[in-house]
Amino acid sequence: MKQKNGKFGSWMRNSITARMLVVGFLLLVLLIPLQFVKSLIIERASRQEAVIREINEKWGNEVLLSGPIVKIPYKVVSEEKIYNQKNNSYFTKRKELVKYAYFLPDKLTISAQVDTKPLNRSIYESVVYSAAIDVTGNFPKIDFSVGDILDENILWEKATVLLNTSNLKGIKTTPIVNLASETLTMTPQYSNENLNTIQSNYIPNAKELLATSHPFSFNLKINGSESLNFLPIGKETDVTMKSNWHSPSFDGNFLPEDTDKEISKDGFSASWRILQINRQFEQSFFGQLPNLTTSAFGTKLIIPVDEYQKSERTAKYGFMVIGLTLLVFLLIQLVSKIYIHPFQYVMIGLALVMFYTLLISISEHSTFFKAYSIAAVSVLGLVTVYSRAIIKGFKFPMLICASLASLYGFIYVIIQLENYALLVGSIGLFLILSTIMFASRNIDWNNAS
Known part of the structure; x- marks a missing residue:
């Protein structure tokens, strides 16, 4: 039995296909707390509408x-x-x-x-x-x-x-x-x-x-x-x-x-x-x-578009943020030959989900820009420090920090736009896909099981 577990563990560590399957499964699991966050935003927005309606009825x-x-x-x-x-x-x-x-x-x-x-x-x-x-x-x-x-x-x-x-x-x-x-x-x-x-x-x-x-x-x-x-x-x-x-x-x-x-x-x-x-x-x-x-x-x-509407629009990009960040960790894992445990992937994903709860809670008491900045810097620092503990050295943690910061900045620009949001978003996603394709061009996929 130990021999079988050893073979399975070795396959999990050495097989590119196994790692991709695990990361894909974890990404789907992380959609559950992300959906809870979206429900929270909708609930808070409904509460705001009810209060405003009550104020308006009494005033006129x-x-x-x-x-x-x-x-x-x-x-x-x-x-x-x-x-x-x-x-x-x-x-x-x-x-x-x-x-x-x-x-x-x-x-x-x-x-x-x-x-x-x-x-x-x-x-x-x-x-x-x-x-x-x-x-x-x-x-x-x-x-x-x-x-x-x-x-x-x-x-x-x-x-x-x-x-x-x-x-x-x-x-x-x-x-x-x-x-x-x-x-x-x-x-x-x-x-x-x-x-x-x-x-x-x-x-x-x-x-x-x-x-x-x-x-x-x-x-x-x-x-x-x-x-x-x-x-x-x-x-x-x-x-x-x-x-x-x-x-x-x-x-x-x-x-x-x-x-x-x-x-x-x-x-x-x-x-x-x-x-x-x-x-x-x-x-x-x-x-x-x-x-x-x-x-x-x-x-x-x-x-004008209030904080809940902006938070809801931001949360719609949650799947992309979590997916791309986990993909960056996967590529780093494949390039550096450093094993990242599935539990560590889950912790990183939950940290990214926490960005949205911080955003909505802080934006209720401040401007959206301040809330977005505080939430982004907090999650960015947490993920960078955690990745430093997983991946020794500073090269790859700094790469993760830069990529995640660019992603948050890109999303903030998109949600501020109205007429050009689709155009800028499409161009940005094309550039992100091109970067990933370029970075993964030298990976030996023939080792996949």
């Missing part, structure tokens, strides 16, 4: 604003013939229903000043904003002839003005709409739609007031987070937005004018101009106001 969620809209009820009279069995005759039953007509403005001009600030809870940070919104414009002459509605059926005395928003909680001043010479106070109304409705008191002398084109204006201060969007309900809608946020993402159905868009480290400014012909709905509705949110546009105040 994303804002979508639509309005003002004139709402006027009208009567619809229907007649129904009903058969009377007692006297074998028909009689006519008249039924009155109240429906509503909605009229959108001809001109809508919105100016928004958005001031952002960070909110912290423990180690997590969210970016919220306070927006001061000024709205002006004018309504056209209200015309019911489009809907074939008689004047005597129009309930002018119950005409109101509506504003719709996705965020009632964030409103910090009671909106007051100035309509021509009238001042209208707004109050919230129950709504089961995706937008909450704010409705004014009844418009005094609505029939005379709405018989001609009439201007309107109102101011609104509102707290929000993530995004600020508007609906282009005017025949001509002009929106200007300014903010101190440096990383806006313009989304929705319309993009701002290129000539009026400026983005710098101190903030951004942008303007939109949308005409009726640019969107798919008319200026008046009879019976029901449809969902117009598909035409929304505005700005998302995105947070």
Whole structure:
């Protein structure tokens, strides 16, 4: 039995094939703790999202604003013939229903000043904003002839003005709409739609007031987070937005004018101009106001790639880092004829896995660059000192240190890039493969069993 073990041990020590199989098996085993690290990153990122969502809900969620809209009820009279069995005759039953007509403005001009600030809870940070919104414009002459509605059926005395928003909680001043010479106070109304409705008191002398084109204006201060969007309900809608946020993402159905868009480290400014012909709905509705949110546009105040996203991207290269490092040790073992025990390979692999746990834990309390540097230097020093104990001398340990440092530097550059990440990564991997092929060209593979 001892003789068999001696032969097996000798084969493990002297066979290139056996060493490669052992290193390949150990690499697959090391994927298990690496996967645990990836799960930890996902868990911490999910925790961050939950905390940020809770902060935003208390401050004010994303804002979508639509309005003002004139709402006027009208009567619809229907007649129904009903058969009377007692006297074998028909009689006519008249039924009155109240429906509503909605009229959108001809001109809508919105100016928004958005001031952002960070909110912290423990180690997590969210970016919220306070927006001061000024709205002006004018309504056209209200015309019911489009809907074939008689004047005597129009309930002018119950005409109101509506504003719709996705965020009632964030409103910090009671909106007051100035309509021509009238001042209208707004109050919230129950709504089961995706937008909450704010409705004014009844418009005094609505029939005379709405018989001609009439201007309107109102101011609104509102707290929000993530995004600020508007609906282009005017025949001509002009929106200007300014903010101190440096990383806006313009989304929705319309993009701002290129000539009026400026983005710098101190903030951004942008303007939109949308005409009726640019969107798919008319200026008046009879019976029901449809969902117009598909035409929304505005700005998302995105947070640049955070530490968890960078850590997750870094961990995706974990297999490559561990595999290439173990391959370097294998090549050194083949060239130097020094035997490296499988346990020592495992220790080296676990040290490389520890890089990612150090990275995510330190990055929660510092910048990603500092966390990456500390984690890389720590693991680099540990692996170099350990390899010095395995491989006597300084030549090969310094080679390992240089190759691992180059690999960490290469990965850091890749994760900082966006447009050229794939190109740089492909070129880098090609160079790494070329180097390995060149370094292994003189190995006598014929000794493999």
